[in-house]
Amino acid sequence: MTDTLILSGRWVLPMVPRVPALAAHAVVIRGGRILAVLPQAEAQARYPGAEHRDFPRHALLPGFVNAHTHAAMSLLRGVGSDLPLMEWLQDHVWPAEGKLLSPDFVHAGTRLAVAEMIRSGTTCFSDMYLFPEETARVVDQSGIRAVLGLTVIDFPTSWAATTQEYFQKGADLVAAWQGHRRIRFTLAPHAPYTVSDDTLREIGRRAEHLEVPIHMHVHETAHEVATALTDHGERPLTRLARLGMLQRPFAAVHMTQLDDREHEALMAHPVSVVHCPESNLKLASGFCPVARLLGNGVNVALGTDGVASNNDLDMLGELRTAALLAKGVAGDAAAVNAVQALEMATRNGARALGLEAEIGSLEPGKCGDVIAIDLGSLEFQPAHDPHAQIVYAATRDAVTDVFVAGRALLRDRELLTLDLDELTNLAQTWQERVQAAH
Numbered sequence: 096m097t098d099t100l101i102l103s104g105r106w107v108l109p110m111v112p113r114v115p116a117l118a119a120h121a122v123v124i125r126g127g128r129i130l131a132v133l134p135q136a137e138a139q140a141r142y143p144g145a146e147h148r149d150f151p152r153h154a155l156l157p158g159f160v161n162a163h164t165h166a167a168m169s170l171l172r173g174v175g176s177d178l179p180l181m182e183w184l185q186d187h188v189w190p191a192e193g194k195l196l197s198p199d200f201v202h203a204g205t206r207l208a209v210a211e212m213i214r215s216g217t218t219c220f221s222d223m224y225l226f227p228e229e230t231a232r233v234v235d236q237s238g239i240r241a242v243l244g245l246t247v248i249d250f251p252t253s254w255a256a257t258t259q260e261y262f263q264k265g266a267d268l269v270a271a272w273q274g275h276r277r278i279r280f281t282l283a284p285h286a287p288y289t290v291s292d293d294t295l296r297e298i299g300r301r302a303e304h305l306e307v308p309i310h311m312h313v314h315e316t317a318h319e320v321a322t323a324l325t326d327h328g329e330r331p332l333t334r335l336a337r338l339g340m341l342q343r344p345f346a347a348v349h350m351t352q353l354d355d356r357e358h359e360a361l362m363a364h365p366v367s368v369v370h371c372p373e374s375n376l377k378l379a380s381g382f383c384p385v386a387r388l389l390g391n392g393v394n395v396a397l398g399t400d401g402v403a404s405n406n407d408l409d410m411l412g413e414l415r416t417a418a419l420l421a422k423g424v425a426g427d428a429a430a431v432n433a434v435q436a437l438e439m440a441t442r443n444g445a446r447a448l449g450l451e452a453e454i455g456s457l458e459p460g461k462c463g464d465v466i467a468i469d470l471g472s473l474e475f476q477p478a479h480d481p482h483a484q485i486v487y488a489a490t491r492d493a494v495t496d497v498f499v500a501g502r503a504l505l506r507d508r509e510l511l512t513l514d515l516d517e518l519t520n521l522a523q524t525w526q527e528r529v530q531a532a533h
């Protein structure tokens with residue numbers, strides 16, 4: 096029974112509807128999957144030969160699912176801060192990317208991002224960026240789980256010269272990594288304003304063929320919607336519906352602009368909204384009406400976006416911002432309670448990525464993606480309500496241990512699959528290159 100692992104904690108928070116924090120419970124993992132969630136004493140009696148890791152001060156949770164990232168952009172952390180979206184993109188981010196974007200850039204940036212994500216309790220991320228073959232290599236080597244966007248934009252980049260080349264490179268990526276236990280895919284058209292109707296139709300066909308969700312920035316700002324109305328006489332979401340894009344699982348990122356008809360359309364289609372509150376706040380993009388969406392039964396997941404607009408990949412920070420912002424936007428202190436905030440960062444994220452049967456909660460049969468958050472320090476005492484303490488008081492340095500498919504990636508805050516000193520040096524090297532190019 097040496098392949099059996101018992102993780103026991105002061106609490107287990109399974110993130111299963113109507114299941115409370117379970118005191119003195121354990122998660123049993125075998126072959127990378129959860130075998131049982133049960134009282135600690137019972138777990139030890141039932142699996143006597145198992146390896147046992149006890150976390151007497153901690154809460155054990157499913158790992159966080161970051162449903163929208165541009166991981167490699169960690170090398171541009173903070174570039175062009177405090178500017179509006181289009182100025183930030185056109186004058187700072189796109190020129191820097193134009194000079195620097197390469198397989199090396201994506202490999203280095205993604206390694207830095209994955210190290211940061213593991214250290215803050217993220218076990219799965221949904222990425223949208225170029226050179227995803229490099230992202231796949233880092234995911235494979237580091238032990239984290241990821242959903243890689245097959246990016247499509249109707250203009251040339253250093254990765255692909257034509258729309259057909261984007262499709263071909265995406266197909267090559269799927270062929271190379273199909274069947275990998277920790278790598279999945281989405282079709283990822285960048286945004287309504289960078290992809291034509293014909294390209295979107297082809298994306299819809301390919302998503303159906305591969306049975307994967309579509310992952311796209313939609314209604315990020317009022318400016319985006321107003322420009323679409325002026326240029327095409329149609330709001331972007333209306334256009335996506337007309338093209339049949341919302342008939343299948345669709346992860347719509349940002350969604351700060353929604354009228355009543357659009358709220359109804361979201362309820363009638365398998366659309367998840369990926370809320371990125373800190374990016375929206377920093378770029379003054381607007382407010383996603385999260386409380387209304389959740390009240391309507393729409394699946395709302397959570398993403399950090401890239402660190403150039405955040406400036407971190409910290410899901411604990413993000414879910415706290417999401418909970419606080421939703422109350423302010425709704426004018427209702429009961430909007431997005433602590434359990435809902437944690438659900439957005441775990442099971443709702445899994446659903447947005449089409450992985451609800453695999454990850455997002457601690458239940459038998461799901462993957463052994465588990466994190467331990469230390470609630471034993473003075474700052475958390477007395478810990479009456481572990482869900483609320485995590486959402487409103489915990490910071491990412493309280494995440495001590497991270498497991499993906501039962502494999503330890505972080506042990507007592509030490510990275511086990513990536514070298515912290517080497518990454519710090521790598522970041523310094525790239526800081527000089529980015530400054531020279533910027």
Ligand SMILES: [Zn+2]
Pocket residue numbers: 163164165312348400401
């Ligand atoms: Zn984004």
